[in-house]
Amino acid sequence: NAGVMQNPRHLVRRRGQEARLRCSPMKGHSHVYWYRQLPEEGLKFMVYLQKENIIDESGMPKERFSAEFPKEGPSILRIQQVVRGDSAAYFCATSTTTYEQYFGPGTRLTVT
Amino acid sequence: AQSVSQHNHHVILSEAASLELGCNYSYGGTVNLFWYVQYPGQHLQLLLKYFSGDPLVKGIKGFEAEFIKSKFSFNLRKPSVQWSDTAEYFCAVNAGGSQGNLIFGKGTKLSVKP
Numbered sequence: 001n002a003g004v005m006q007n008p009r010h011l012v013r014r015r016g017q018e019a020r021l022r023c024s025p026m027k028g029h030s031h032v033y034w035y036r037q038l039p040e041e042g043l044k045f046m047v048y049l050q051k052e053n054i055i056d057e058s059g060m061p062k063e064r065f066s067a068e069f070p071k072e073g074p075s076i077l078r079i080q081q082v083v084r085g086d087s088a089a090y091f092c093a094t095s096t097t098t099y100e101q102y103f104g105p106g107t108r109l110t111v112t
Numbered sequence: 113a114q115s116v117s118q119h120n121h122h123v124i125l126s127e128a129a130s131l132e133l134g135c136n137y138s139y140g141g142t143v144n145l146f147w148y149v150q151y152p153g154q155h156l157q158l159l160l161k162y163f164s165g166d167p168l169v170k171g172i173k174g175f176e177a178e179f180i181k182s183k184f185s186f187n188l189r190k191p192s193v194q195w196s197d198t199a200e201y202f203c204a205v206n207a208g209g210s211q212g213n214l215i216f217g218k219g220t221k222l223s224v225k226p
Contacts, residue, residue, distance in 0.1 A: 004155075031212070033212060033213075033214070035214075035216075041218060042116070042118075042202060042216035042217050042218040042219055043156075043202070043204075043214075043216040044216070045212075045213045045215065048212035048213060055212065056212055056213055058213070059213075091155070091156070093156075093214075099144050099161075099163065099206055100158060100161065101158075101214065102158070103148070103156040103157075104155060105154070105155040106155060
């Protein structure tokens with residue numbers, strides 16, 4: 001759905017650098033989900049946030065990864081000290097209080 | 113652990129052929145079921161969804177899916193495919209009726225020959 005914005009669309013980082021991925025929800029959506037898609041794999045849930053709260057982070061790697069959804073501004077997925085294995089497409093999805101999630105176009109992260 | 117299986121990695125059909133893509137999930141409780149489509153170069157779009165009620169669900173672009181609880185299946189069908197249906201199709205499950213945490217299958221690539 002064109003309403004969910006993600007930027008950048010493509011991000012190249014060298015090993016050890018930080019990656020910041022942004023997701024702006026559709027108007028009226030207060031729930032944000034982040035998913036990761038590795039090559040030849042389906043999307044894997046990472047984290048679910050509402051405004052200023054992490055609701056479920058059961059899919060997040062224990063180290064180097066963090067997410068936030070501040071009161072103002074986009075949701076941010078932050079990956080510190082990136083490694084080659086972090087190369088993937090990262091999608092965010094947003095919703096209202098229904099179960100229907102609308103996906104953004106994704107950010108393709110390449111770690112060199 | 114909950115999982116979703118899509119039987120076919122790549123399906124190739126001629127235009128006007130009928131389509132059925134398999135999807136099975138492993139979870140014994142209440143589920144919400146979804147099919148998403150990703151056209152080349154585009155983001156995921158919701159094709160159809162099942163929450164409750166009539167197990168035969170109709171979605172956009174002539175697609176439908178049938179929820180068979182006893183088989184833990186939610187297969188996607190279309191009677192006559194078009195070249196424009198070429199895309200990747202993902203089955204997803206939200207287990208336990210709770211919001212969030214969709215579990216996706218690995219996807220099926222559909223190629224339709226004109």
